[in-house]
Amino acid sequence: MSSASVRRAARALEQRLLTLVAALTAVVLLVLFYYPVATVFADAVLADGRVTIEPIAAVLTSEFYLVDIIWFTAKQAFYSTLASLALGLPAAWLFSRFEFRGRETLRSLTILPFVMPSIMVAIGFVATFGRNGTLNRALSAVGLPPVELLFTLEAIIVAHAFYNAPLVARVVTAAWESVDARTVETARSLGANPRRAFRDVVLPQLLPSIGVGATLTFIFTFASFPIVLALGGFQLATIEVFVYSRVRDLAYAEAASLAVVETAVSITLTAVYLRYEASQRSAGGAANPLPRQSVLPDDWTPKSTLRTVGIAGYTLVVGLVFVVPIASMVLASVTGGDGGFTLANYAFLAERQATGASFQVKPLPAILNSLAFAAGTLVVAVPMGVTMAVLTTRRYRGRGLIDVLSMAPFAVSGIVVGLGLLRGLVFGVDVLGTRIRVTGALAIVAAHAVGAYPFVTRNVAPLFARLDGRLVESARSLGATRTRALVDIELPLVWTGVVAGAAFAVAISIGEFDSTIILAEGAGSYTMPVAVERFLGRRLGPATAMGCLLLLVTSASFLVVDRFGGRWGEL
Amino acid sequence: MRLELDAVSKRYGSATALDSVSLSVDDGEFFTLVGPSGCGKTTTLRCIAGFESPTEGTVRFDGESMAGVAPESRGVGVVFQNYALFPHLSVGENVAYGLRFTDPPGGGSRDERVAELLDLVDLAGFEDRDPDSLSGGQQQRVALARALAPGPDLLLLDEPMSALDARLRDRLRRQVKRIQSELGVTTVYVTHDQSEALAVSDRVAVLNRGRVEQVGQPRELYHRPRTRFVAEFLGENNVLDAVVESRPETGGIRVGVGDAVFTLAEGRRVLGRAGAVSDERAENDAKDGDRPARPAPGDELTFCVRPEQLRVGAGTNRIRGTVVDTEFQGATTRVRLDWGGTELVVAVEDGGEEAAAEFEVGTTLEVGFAPASAHIVE
Missing domain, CATH: 3.40.50.300 (P-loop containing nucleotide triphosphate hydrolases)
Structure with a gap:
């Protein structure tokens, strides 16, 4: 072959490179996500190879399912959303309208719960509100009788608020900071008093973001699993928890039917959310934001005193909800049975062998598994996420569909993905007469990657979108091929997003619980969160030590995200 | 290349x-x-x-x-x-x-x-x-x-x-x-x-x-803008729609704009001709030959006169208008005239501070242009 024809072939290949990579990503997504989820749906509507609506109809006509499970799920999600708004909106007000030391730090800390494993949050709450938790110790120290707060709806709601109030605060702060002070000044000059100006000018600009925060919170808490499992048990079961219990009992059709109902609700909500978000994209910080004031007033009028007392009270609540659970967990991990300081719980984590204390869960392999799965997730999720970011920022026909399909994993719960992978790939599929099976470990990496890549996409896509197309055109007119321009110009300018996305992927993988607990075959592929859950009911010590380890990994991820990830107003 | x-x-x-x-x-x-x-x-x-x-x-x-x-x-x-x-x-x-x-x-x-x-x-x-x-x-x-x-x-x-x-x-x-x-x-x-x-x-x-x-x-x-668009887009211009009245023996075209009658020069009088005639220009001129170059009485046509070609109190074609606005621009003053509902722009060379009174808003000003300074566009 002549060199010219080689070059021509290389060019032809290059022109199709994006298409090839996109096709590959589509195949991966199909195998790892759409096929497994379809299996679950098939389980729900197929019996002996015939289509039937019986299992779903059974769910939808059973009073137990409708009232005890589905209604309860919606109810706790609704209350959790209210609690998250109540806890998050004052924070948004403080972040956007006040100046105080540590404001920027606190503000970036609001991303932390997002990368925290929910099972870890659950341990924190058990360590705080459990029978021997911080609260009861404090109560008994002052001679009061102990209270039992675990396994109540309130505990679930507070834990959900821990998770979602920072999200609400984040989204609303971004909107509040982008309110142009001149719009308020105009209203004032036209005769509106401050309260009226807030109602007529500021509030309408905040409402979309409050809507976004509330909708996301509802979606997340509707599908919440580890928190409800750990803090509610099977007595207070959401759909997710009940699906899990059905899977444990090998009642797959029933599990599938419930999962279908849940997924339908989640997808509807997510679709509504995506539409909403698309129409309400706020544009970063305003050139002329509203002025900030000091938390401590200059002169103590009754009004300013009341405000300061309110802020102090709120700070106390924030301390109770956010700081105490984490502190309790750390404290419990170094407290022995006699109440003294000990590192025995950490020493136990390093033990290779299952001992009586661990109830057959080996801690060290769980830690190693978690790291291995995280590495696997990185390898799959980062290229997938970057490809999706490129695809969702290019213009072509049918892009809207690609956007929705690629973001669907956001809307489908880990339990459903896990169940699908279990029933589909782990149990085996017949392809052209060959039975294809994957191990639980591979399936876990698949589930983690599916859960993690949207975060890579969401970190990278805005950077791609912000890139001026003329940069690439300049490079090309100077002689760079399309791929060369990608490597020389685009990737260096989006790599911070890739790093942040990778950190997210690691955090998601390390903390993933929902699908892992379904896919973990025996103790061999347990991860840290699964081990924590196993320890949790039996012995708090090892659970809290493992929880602290999770906290460490999560915090490291957070630092990377915070350093490289930009402001992340949208998420 | x-x-x-x-x-x-x-x-x-x-x-x-x-x-x-x-x-x-x-x-x-x-x-x-x-x-x-x-x-x-x-x-x-x-x-x-x-x-x-x-x-x-x-x-x-x-x-x-x-x-x-x-x-x-x-x-x-x-x-x-x-x-x-x-x-x-x-x-x-x-x-x-x-x-x-x-x-x-x-x-x-x-x-x-x-x-x-x-x-x-x-x-x-x-x-x-x-x-x-x-x-x-x-x-x-x-x-x-x-x-x-x-x-x-x-x-x-x-x-x-x-x-x-x-x-x-x-x-x-x-x-x-x-x-x-x-x-x-x-x-x-x-x-x-x-x-x-x-x-x-x-x-x-x-x-x-x-x-x-x-x-x-x-x-x-x-x-020599060919079209009305070019005439109006490049620099300032006074573009007027007219009807051909007659073609006198002495040459030129007599056109009516409203009640006024002007004499325009026929053919293309090139002002400030520069450089050699390129092939393309020759081509353009050849194309010009294709269109009806000799308008007959009753035909409508459009012509334009640059502001600097409108002279105060000079020129064969006279226009009396009322000053509606002046803009001092250094070397020249842009004077806008209302001429029976049509606005005209005149560029007047600045005559110093005393001369400014001549163009005060509301005064009547007579300007005129030479037949050759009008240019007919498509």
């Missing part, structure tokens, strides 16, 4: 951005595309650079069709309005970027070539600076140096001055023109600023709604 566009059309869905545009740009020529926003000038440029491919028609470099040739293989330097400097590279690395794909012209080293180019744009020693630390004008000169470094056969400038303030724009424009003629590189310049187009170009194409209205040297376009 000689550039040709042969009946180039570009459509996006049902919207037509370019409608059969044909142009030819000679080797070493400074050629300008000018027109209002949305006229298709940037689309034309993008088709030449290869960022867009024409829906129909052909772009040729030295007679060779560019269909299917990637932008990186065209050897074209592009400078954008927003500079598009690579923010993660230093000034020197920006200028050197194109040299990653080709050897420096002239046989020197890359560093020498970068230094040479930065010197050319008066930024010698700026190699290690961060693009962000430069002013808008400096960034634009870096962008120019970057585009020129690989020694392109064709330089495309897409509104390169629009983001700069007026004074800087004038200076940079002269610098660009000087560099262009020093290097002799064929240049296509896109701008919406008609005065800029007239000031720097060898030839100008006026675009409107995706079509070429007229191509010619700046003076030719200014004094």
Whole structure:
């Protein structure tokens, strides 16, 4: 072959490179996500190879399912959303309208719960509100009788608020900071008093973001699993928890039917959310934001005193909800049975062998598994996420569909993905007469990657979108091929997003619980969160030590995200 | 390099951005595309650079069709309005970027070539600076140096001055023109600023709604606009609709505008003729011969008179109007007259502070123009 024809072939290949990579990503997504989820749906509507609506109809006509499970799920999600708004909106007000030391730090800390494993949050709450938790110790120290707060709806709601109030605060702060002070000044000059100006000018600009925060919170808490499992048990079961219990009992059709109902609700909500978000994209910080004031007033009028007392009270609540659970967990991990300081719980984590204390869960392999799965997730999720970011920022026909399909994993719960992978790939599929099976470990990496890549996409896509197309055109007119321009110009300018996305992927993988607990075959592929859950009911010590380890990994991820990830107003 | 566009059309869905545009740009020529926003000038440029491919028609470099040739293989330097400097590279690395794909012209080293180019744009020693630390004008000169470094056969400038303030724009424009003629590189310049187009170009194409209205040297376009659009777009003009009354034996055409009757010279009286008649102009004149050059009585026609051709108290064709507005502009004063509902602009040479009273708002002013200073457009 002549060199010219080689070059021509290389060019032809290059022109199709994006298409090839996109096709590959589509195949991966199909195998790892759409096929497994379809299996679950098939389980729900197929019996002996015939289509039937019986299992779903059974769910939808059973009073137990409708009232005890589905209604309860919606109810706790609704209350959790209210609690998250109540806890998050004052924070948004403080972040956007006040100046105080540590404001920027606190503000970036609001991303932390997002990368925290929910099972870890659950341990924190058990360590705080459990029978021997911080609260009861404090109560008994002052001679009061102990209270039992675990396994109540309130505990679930507070834990959900821990998770979602920072999200609400984040989204609303971004909107509040982008309110142009001149719009308020105009209203004032036209005769509106401050309260009226807030109602007529500021509030309408905040409402979309409050809507976004509330909708996301509802979606997340509707599908919440580890928190409800750990803090509610099977007595207070959401759909997710009940699906899990059905899977444990090998009642797959029933599990599938419930999962279908849940997924339908989640997808509807997510679709509504995506539409909403698309129409309400706020544009970063305003050139002329509203002025900030000091938390401590200059002169103590009754009004300013009341405000300061309110802020102090709120700070106390924030301390109770956010700081105490984490502190309790750390404290419990170094407290022995006699109440003294000990590192025995950490020493136990390093033990290779299952001992009586661990109830057959080996801690060290769980830690190693978690790291291995995280590495696997990185390898799959980062290229997938970057490809999706490129695809969702290019213009072509049918892009809207690609956007929705690629973001669907956001809307489908880990339990459903896990169940699908279990029933589909782990149990085996017949392809052209060959039975294809994957191990639980591979399936876990698949589930983690599916859960993690949207975060890579969401970190990278805005950077791609912000890139001026003329940069690439300049490079090309100077002689760079399309791929060369990608490597020389685009990737260096989006790599911070890739790093942040990778950190997210690691955090998601390390903390993933929902699908892992379904896919973990025996103790061999347990991860840290699964081990924590196993320890949790039996012995708090090892659970809290493992929880602290999770906290460490999560915090490291957070630092990377915070350093490289930009402001992340949208998420 | 000689550039040709042969009946180039570009459509996006049902919207037509370019409608059969044909142009030819000679080797070493400074050629300008000018027109209002949305006229298709940037689309034309993008088709030449290869960022867009024409829906129909052909772009040729030295007679060779560019269909299917990637932008990186065209050897074209592009400078954008927003500079598009690579923010993660230093000034020197920006200028050197194109040299990653080709050897420096002239046989020197890359560093020498970068230094040479930065010197050319008066930024010698700026190699290690961060693009962000430069002013808008400096960034634009870096962008120019970057585009020129690989020694392109064709330089495309897409509104390169629009983001700069007026004074800087004038200076940079002269610098660009000087560099262009020093290097002799064929240049296509896109701008919406008609005065800029007239000031720097060898030839100008006026675009409107995706079509070429007229191509010619700046003076030719200014004094002999072919269409009403060109007459109104380039500089200020008084465009009047008239009806032919008669064609007197003595020559010329008598036309009526409202109640007034004017005598216009027939044929094309070229004012300030400059340069040799190019082939293209000969072609244009040949085309002019095709249209009804001898309007008959009763025909409608449109003619235009430049503000500076309207003289106070002089000229055969007299107009009495009321002053509605004056604008002092230094050397001249723009006086707007209301003439029976039609607004006319007169450029009056400034006669000092005492003379200003003559043009006070509300006074009646008589102006006139010579038959030869009116120009008939299509």
